[in-house]
Amino acid sequence: MGALILRLSARHGRATEYRRLGGEPLGVGRGFGNALIVPDAYLGAEQFRIVPEDDAFWLEVLDRTNPLRLNGVLRSEYRIALAAGDRIEVGHSVFTLLDENTPVPAARSLAASPWERLGDWRPAVSMFLLLLLAALTGWLDFLKTVEEPQWDQLLFGALSLCGSVMTWAMTWAALGHLMRHQAEFWAQLALAAAVALVWLAAMELSGYIAYAFVVDAGFFIEAASWVLSAVLSYLLLHGALSLATQLRHPGLAALSATLAAYGLLGLSDLSTRDDFAAQPQPATVLRAPFAKRLVGRDYASFDADVAALFAGLPSEDDDQESVESK
């Protein structure tokens, strides 16, 4: 007879406890004398017992206050033979018998595990990310400086961003100290610096994408900015909440806060946006010329595009229809 595992499942299928069935009988019920104590008000103090006998396991029903089902079938016997895969339902509880060889999924890695493994290196890594952020900020500013570089201003710009990141991390560390007695300052700092780094790099990259693929630069950069900022805000908030609080669903909280914040921002932006612009909107995307080699058009084909541009301009009738539809 191979060993069996008794799995106690609460409602909604969440497993709460596993118990290996050995050579001794296993009592199950609310009473404290049981080997498996189940806090289910609809179970008896001694609800049932699983007894190994004659190379088999037997279910002995000790309490009849509530009916018992085995594999969905109501059973009234005192003693029933059990096998791997059987499902016992009584009260609000569900018990399943599993073969000891039933495979279990591989261990899931905690998001913070890599960070925890860094041990004493964590402050150094946080500071490295912060310095990297400062260096990237300063470098990008320097690349856009066409006058004589004002080094103090470049340094100030870089340090200002780092100061903001530090303030963010300190605020969440204080919250963590209050709520979990664990500040996790270095983790908060590393998270904020990493998110800021990704945001900075991605925003720079989006300009190159718009340039290289000749997309509507203004729209693309604005849309990319919104989407990227929302995603990174969510990740940052999720991480910060996970580290600083004991919320059961920090991801849901972060998602709700992000959607609410960006929804309000979007509505505010739409309500204040002027649909009519008296001047052409700035075309501001021009980048170092490695992307332009992707395309190169002669005038005839470009002229066809210009003709399409004129032909596609909304007429007065279109405008009136638009107004009427509003």
Added chain:
Amino acid sequence: MPLLLLLAGLFLGAGAAHAEPGRAGDIFASLRAAVAQVRVIDTASGDKAAIGSGFQVAADGLIVTNFHVVSEAAHEPGRYRLEYLSGTGTAVPLQLIDVDVVHDLALLRAATPLAAVVPIAQEPLSHGERIFSMGNPLDLAMTIIEGTYNGFVEGARYRKMLFSGSLNPGMSGGPALNEQGELVGINVARGGEQISFLVPGNYLEALRARALDPARAASDIGDRIAAALLADQDAYFGALLQIPWASQPLGKFRIPGRISPTVQCWGGSDETGEERYRHVGQECGSEDTVFVQESLETGSLRYAFNTYASDELNTVQFYALLDGQYAHNPWFSASDEAQVGNFECREDFLKGKGLDWRISVCARRYKDLEGLFDMSVVMASTGFAGEGLVANLGINGISEPRAREFLRRFVESISWAP
């Protein structure tokens, strides 16, 4: 009755010819009855929305003023009505007969004619000759001012007389007269201290002749305005496209310079020592515009070239510099959503003459002027590390075919010439 009026007009008009030459007082006395304040009345409030001056050119009540004086009534006849204020303070209704939007003239018909007619001069003026202008400045009183005729404005797209006198708001549409009290021009604009402009009288004659056409009289005023603007731009840009364009060097590029006498060019450069690059710029444009209505003037052509060169900036920095300049210029006058649509743009890479471009072309449609558009272009050279050119082009009020022809010519006239 019309015959009597005509005879009376001829008699009264002839009276001006008998004024003593060169005396403002005599001219004023003889023509006071031929000049009146023209008022645009807001029908809802019954108050004046705009004022100008006008004068009678035929005894049957044909009155002339500037189009810009009566433009509101031309565009929104249901909202405004026209009247003139006689010397006795009586308001007399006016009817809009025809307009020459390009030269800023309007013909009106008075329900009750004025008591005199301004005679038309037959002899051309000589440079430096004294001329007089009548009108009602700032709604103060009918006045006459004296100045000097200084020929025609040079390099103007629209022919205008240069009058060294002080026109003021409210005098628009009034007559400009020679020493014999004969009409030589129509007050239209002020350019500065003692610098004013007059519409030559021959445009008035042309407008009067056109107004006699019954088919034209039956057409909508708005359609006539649109047709006139369309024909004007077609003639102007058609002529520009026919002539060779002057080419000149700018940095290591060749660009079109002053492509027509109607275009004025200005240059500039930065040498402050703080920049790590050299900048030379040129901006050209026609100084004239056509008034269509409040917040809508059209007819301007402008273009600009700015070259940048640097030995100190690296490639990324140099393109950051060009990126800062790669923007459309705010050269467009129409700012009312009711008049024009939004700009829509196309952006692309384009092969030019010996150089490649990043180019953005934007256009918008005039809502009430069928067939007319505004076009804005910005283009930046790519591919030359350390040498760059940013070109801008802006045209107010152009047809699609002319816009495309002009853009092609513009792009093809720029070349890399190290």
